[in-house]
Amino acid sequence: DQQVKQNSPSLSVQEGRISILNCDYTNSMFDYFLWYKKYPAEGPTFLISISSIKDKNEDGRFTVFLNKSAKHLSLHIVPSQPGDSAVYFCAASFNNNDMRFGAGTRLTVKP
Amino acid sequence: ETGVTQTPRHLVMGMTNKKSLKCEQHLGHNAMYWYKQSAKKPLELMFVYSLEERVENNSVPSRFSPECPNSSHLFLHLHTLQPEDSALYLCASSQDSGGREQFFGPGTRLTVL
Numbered sequence: 001d002q003q004v005k006q007n008s009p010s011l012s013v014q015e016g017r018i019s020i021l022n023c024d025y026t027n028s029m030f031d032y033f034l035w036y037k038k039y040p041a042e043g044p045t046f047l048i049s050i051s052s053i054k055d056k057n058e059d060g061r062f063t064v065f066l067n068k069s070a071k072h073l074s075l076h077i078v079p080s081q082p083g084d085s086a087v088y089f090c091a092a093s094f095n096n097n098d099m100r101f102g103a104g105t106r107l108t109v110k111p
Numbered sequence: 112e113t114g115v116t117q118t119p120r121h122l123v124m125g126m127t128n129k130k131s132l133k134c135e136q137h138l139g140h141n142a143m144y145w146y147k148q149s150a151k152k153p154l155e156l157m158f159v160y161s162l163e164e165r166v167e168n169n170s171v172p173s174r175f176s177p178e179c180p181n182s183s184h185l186f187l188h189l190h191t192l193q194p195e196d197s198a199l200y201l202c203a204s205s206q207d208s209g210g211r212e213q214f215f216g217p218g219t220r221l222t223v224l
Contacts, residue, residue: 049212
């Protein structure tokens with residue numbers, strides 16, 4: 001049972017434009033959401049998180065939006081840079097229990 | 112060394128071999144995790160240790176045997192694996208067990224022949 005889904009395996013964006021990565025979840029009990037970024041030959045690194053009591057969290061070029069009614073999470077990167085090219089994973093947890101990850105979306109930012 | 116380290120980075124083994132993966136965290140965290148990442152699949156949580164006690168075992172076959180001798184070290188002992196066990200094995204740590212920020216190692220790319 002895949003509780004966290006990233007339906008787009010890949011996304012290509014021009015440098016300077018906005019990248020929007022999407023994530024859907026099925027468990028309405030999830031109360032904490034995270035985005036991780038993974039470069040080749042490295043482990044995932046934490047990027048940004050959001051609690052279910054919020055609908056937006058911003059950190060520099062990265063903003064995460066949470067739509068609880070739609071059970072939808074998105075990550076906006078603006079402006080996108082070539083160094084942002086990586087695989088992005090969303091993750092969710094409930095009541096501080098173990099996280100469930102999506103399968104990832106490969107972002108390519110073209111110069 | 113800083114962060115979370117894993118050795119070896121690559122491992123090729125036959126189905127009858129016995130090998131071990133090692134993970135070490137230098138962050139002073141209390142919880143450590145093993146994940147399996149197969150191609151185009153979500154990360155699958157295998158084991159969770161909190162303060163050296165195993166708190167979760169997600170129906171992992173017994174050919175995978177974890178060991179946590181102290182809060183900084185985590186091992187995954189491998190025995191009579193199958194080709195479908197070929198994957199990237201990631202170790203992670205966090206301040207406490209649970210669904211908050213985890214710090215990952217670079218992973219061990221395992222190939223079972």
